[in-house]
Amino acid sequence: MAETTVSLVLNEMYKLLSAEVNLQTSVHNELAELKDELESIQAYLKDADTRAAAEVDNKEGVKVWVKKLREASFHIEDVIDEYLIYETKQTYDSGCIALLRIIIPLIETLIARHRIVYQIRGLKLYVHEIKARSERYNFHEEGSLRNGRGTQHFKWDDPRLGSLIMEEAEVVGFENPREELVHWLVNGETSRTVVSVFGMGGLGKTTLANNVFHNNTVKDYFHCRAFITVSQTYTVDSLLKDMMKQFHKENNDSLPLGINTxxxxxxxxxxxxxLQNKRYLIVFDDVWKEIFWDEIQNAMLENKGSRIMITTRNLDVANYCKKSSNVRVHNLQPLPTSKAWELFCKKTFRFSSNGNCPLELQNTSHEIVKKCEGLPLAIVAIGGLLSTKDKTVLEWKKLCQNLSSELQRNPHLASLTRILALSYDDLPDYLKSCILYFGIYPEDSSIRCTRIIRQWIAEGFVIHEENKTLEEVAKEYLTELVHRSLVHVSKVNYNGKPSNFRIHDLLHDMMVSKMKDFSFCHVVRKDDQDFYHDLMTRRLSIATSSIDVLMSIKQSKIRSMYMFEREKLSEDFLSRFFAKSILLKVLDLEGASLDYVPDHLGNIFHLRFLSLRKTKVKDLPKSIGKLQNLETLDLKETPVHDLPRDICKLTKLRHLLVCCRKSEESNTMNYEIGMRMNKGIGCLQLLQTLYHVDLDHGGLDLIKELKMLRKLQKLGLKNVKREYGKALCDSIQEMNHLESLSVSGKTEVEIIDLQHISSPPQLRRLDLFACLEKLPDWISRLSQLVRLSFRYSKLTSDPLKSLKHLPNLMRLTIAIDAYDGDTLHIEAGFPKLKRLKLSRLQNLNSIVVDNGALPAVKIIRIGNIPHLKDFPSGFHLLQSLETLYLNNMSPEFNRSIDPNDGSKYWEIKHVQLVSMREGVDGRYSYSTIRHPRNTT
Structure with missing residues (x-):
């Protein structure tokens, strides 16, 4: 984090020194010299935080040095940001007609410049002293901070040691993975194969691999075996020597002379x-880098039936061996609830209570086990700690409530903390701030991908790469964190790609602790009164609406604030906070209980991310036009309908989201309303996301301006009229990067002609909620389309004939009068379609499915089709279908699939779950039909 902090402030200095800013000569020179000092310090920073945390030399010096360097970087950042505010204020006010309003800002700016020059000079001296101090800790010696890297050895307190000597009786929950891995080792491909066991730290990869290594079937199958611990501190020579020693020891052979030299x-x-003519097994435990395979593979002969097993926390490492070998990857999962409980009881009550949890401790014990989320190492460590404590409810609850602090200070949990921390320590510098960000959110949060990557970008964490947007680079960061087993996918979107992410609760606790150590963020709780003591805190995560706590916030240097409390916010607090927090970059008030935004908002010059999503804010202050650096404005699910005229001055805006529901009934034409925008939207040429826009307000002029937004990736349009069709098609055709398009008509009867697109963008999602009558020809050419929805379209010809060849379509919805015909014929095709929804089609009376149709379908929903009396023909052909939802269908339809005497029941016998919902006079009844897997 020390290196990250310095890198971030250096980037700001590079931009300021190279930009066309009215930078006073003295300020420029002083900043340039300060930049040079910081650059010279960067070479000393590798692994500084790791050494500071470990304090390998038992001195406080390194820790203090890192802290002072971080604080100096923060001060430099403050000076730069305050200087930019003064310069911008002069530029903004210089257009005033009154001479007085020109002179006063100029005088203020000159005074500010002189003060800033003195501040920079003071910081330069301070940084020079820090640099001189570094020499006393030998930071200039390459690798001196790596704590002996380059050697491989076990310490007696090494946290991996217990995994290697665990008794068979202590191993719980590995029966199935062990059976699979043994099968892969002694069966399968005849050629050399690499078996990779992948998963987060603490899942038991070493325990499992060791258990498999000593399995009798495995022992008998291979001529020679070796179990090598690699870790982050290895040399190839030492690994090969260790390997040879194990081979010769197992076979009682003499070591070759001179092997040690x-x-x-x-x-x-x-x-x-x-290894010549031998079938061998070599386990490389705890591999961290992809390059390891390049370094070791030349020693591994391509012997028939030989196996190499690798355990790793990094999926990229697990897959890397594919470049020159067969690879099987086992993604080790957390223990299921029952096995987690079994392991907890075995560890906690092994020598008491006959191995069982006392009744009075069960509720708290289950809560503790739940917090461990199936992580064996956590269960074993916490269970071991509890085994030493009094078996009382009070003692148990105390540990449960204070587990986060116990992880940091209790020696019984040191091995768990160290194992988890290794993954953080191994991260490249640019990812450390990114993973810490997950600690800002409340425990067990499922965080939207778009939300967190836009915040990373606003913070400056994402490094620009040629030919990629910052959003694309940030998504790669998320993918890397997933591959490193630090972040988990909690939800996928319509095309099967991850949309939400979370981290393990225990990792969250560790991130919160690190955030505090690094002054990265402070979590403000109801009982928290001391957060303002750390004047370096850069971010506030507020989990309280206590007036006393909120009003005691005196920070003015913070860069980001996040509100996770849902109770009403004090208006006094908001006014004061907005007035003094002029250095904010991120302001996330999603879900907060507030209904207005103070006019002071316009003073927050550096603000890049503003979310008022799910608040009751109805209007934005006119001063929002002053937010020249704003990149994201999220007003989704707010009552905001009209945007101020000055919104078009926000030329750095990348994401503008406005969407308000005026009705809870989603089956109405315009249950959502869009935003009214004034002329000038064409100036927002960096926009990637824009939805939903009310075209009834701007009309043809607005549509023509949309043509200028060539970087748009997501566009939503409301209240589209008949006369807009041709102009709208012309604008859409110019949007080469458009991936998602939603078009809603003004009325259900007004026909919208969308035929005039000869070269459509490569859409991935298309929602058409308008009367079309005829399916636009270009839709059948959308080879990248993943999700398609029609509503109110009143198509007269069966649309499925034109859509069946779409190669990537995964979800299709035809609903609410989208089709006026009486028959839908699902012909052979739809190779990737997984979900199909047919609903509220008033004239439909027949559905026919051909052989070869929907080969990948998993879920089908059919509902509110009153004239469909008979169950569709050909459903028995859909052998991949797992779930069928039937909503408010006719009694005749439901009787036809009755398990007792339904004439069409045979059509659904292969479907695992059939769920039926029937409604009469506003009251609903539910029934389900379940079939075991693989039944016909």
Whole structure:
């Protein structure tokens, strides 16, 4: 984090020194010299935080050095941001007619400039002293901070040691993974195969691999075996020597003479010679880097039936061996609830209570086990700690409520903390701030991908890469964190890609602790009164609406604030906070109980991310036009309908989201209303996301301006009229990057002609909620389309004939008078369609399914089709279908699939779940039909 902090402030200095800013000569020179000092310090920063945390030399010096460097960087950031505010204020006010209003800002700015020059000079001296101090800790010696990296050895307190000597009786929940891995090792491909066991730290990869290694079937199958611990501190020579020693020891052979002095090439030759004509198994435990395979593979002969097993926290490492070997990857999962409980009881009550949890402790114990989320190491560590404590409810609850702090200070949990921390320590510098961000959100939060990556971008964490948007780079960061087993996918979107993410509760606790140590963020709770003591805190995560706590916030240097309390916010607090927090970059008030925004909002010059989503705010202050750096404005699910004229001055805006429901009934034409925008939207040429826009307000002029937004990726349009059709098609055709398009007509009867697109963008999602009568020809050419919805379209010809060849379509909805015909014929096709919804089609009386149709379908929903009396023909052909939802269908339809005497019941016998919902006079009844898997 020290390196991250310095890098971020250096980036700001580079931009300021190179930008066309009215930078006073003295300010420029002082900043340039300060930049040079910081650059010279960067070389000393590698692993500084790791050494500071470990304090390997038992001195406080390193920790203090890192803290002071971080604070200096924060001060530099403050000076730069305050300087930019003064410069911008002069530029903004200089257009005033009154001479007085020109002179006063100029005088204020000159005074500010002189003060800033003195501040920079003071900081330069301070940084120079920090640099000089670094020499006393030998930071200039390459690798000195790596705590012995380059050697491989076990310490007696090494947290991995317990995994290697665990008794068979202590292993719980690994029966199925062990059986699978043993099968892969002694069966399968005849060629050399790499078996990778992948998962987060603490899942028991080492325990499982060791258990498999000592399995009798495995022992008997291989001629020679070796179990090598790799870790982050290895050399290839030491691994090869260890391997040879294990081979010779197992087979009672004598070691080759001089092996301890052999160089790398000689060792490779010796290993290859020994493995000649042998079927071998080598386990490489705890591999961190992809390059490891490049370094080791030359020693691994392509012997028939030989196996290499790798355990790793990184999916990229697990897959990397595919470049030169067969690979099987086992993604190790957390223990199921029953096994987690079994392991907890075995560890906690092994020598008491006959191995069972006392009744009075069960509720709290289940809560503790739940917090462990199936992580065996956590269960074992916490269970071991509890086994030493009094078996009282009070003692148990105390630990449960204070588990986060116990992880940091209790020696019984040190191994757990160290194992989890290894994943953080191994991260490249640019990802450390990104993973810490998950600690800002409340425990067990499922965080939207778009929300967190836009905040990362606003914070400056995302590094620009050529030919990629910042959003694309940020998504790659998220993917890397997932592959490193630090972040987990909690929800996927319509195309099967991750949309929401979360981290393990225990990792969350660790991130909260690190955030506090690094002054990264402070979580403000109801009982928290001391957060303002740390004047360096950069971010506030507020989980309280207590007036006393909120009003005691005196920070003015914070860069980000997040509100997670749902109770009413004090208007006095909001006014004061907005007035003094002029350095904010991120302001996330999603879900907060507030109904207005103070006019002081316009003073927050550096603000880049503003979310008022799910609040009751109805209007934005006119001053919002001053937010020249705003990149994201999220007003989704708010009553905001009219945007101020000055919104068009926000030329850095990338994401503008406005969507308000005026009706809870989603089956109405315009249950959502869009935003009214004034002329000038064409100036927002960086926009990637824009929805929903009320075209009835801007009309043809607004549509023509949309043509200028060539970077748009997502566009939503409301109240589209007949006369807009041609102009709208012309604008859409210019949007080469458009991936998602939603078009809603003004009325249910007004026909919208969308035929005039000869070269459509490569859409992935298309929602057409308008009367079309005829399916636009270009839709059948959308080869990248994943999700397609029609409502109110009144199509007269069966649309399925034109859509069946779409190669990537995964979800299709035809609903609410989208089709006026009486028959839908699902012909062979729809190769990837997984979900199909047919609903509220008033004239439909027949559905026919051909052989070869919907080969991948998983879920079908049919509902509110009154004239469909008979169950569709050909459903028995849909062998991949798992779930069928039937909503408010006719009695005749439902009787036809009755398990007792339904004439069409045979059509659904292969479907695992059939759910029926029937409504009469506003009252609903539910019934289900379940079939075991693989039944016909």
């Amino acid at each position: 052999m160089d790398g090439m000689s060792l490779v030759t010796e290993v290859r010679s020994y």
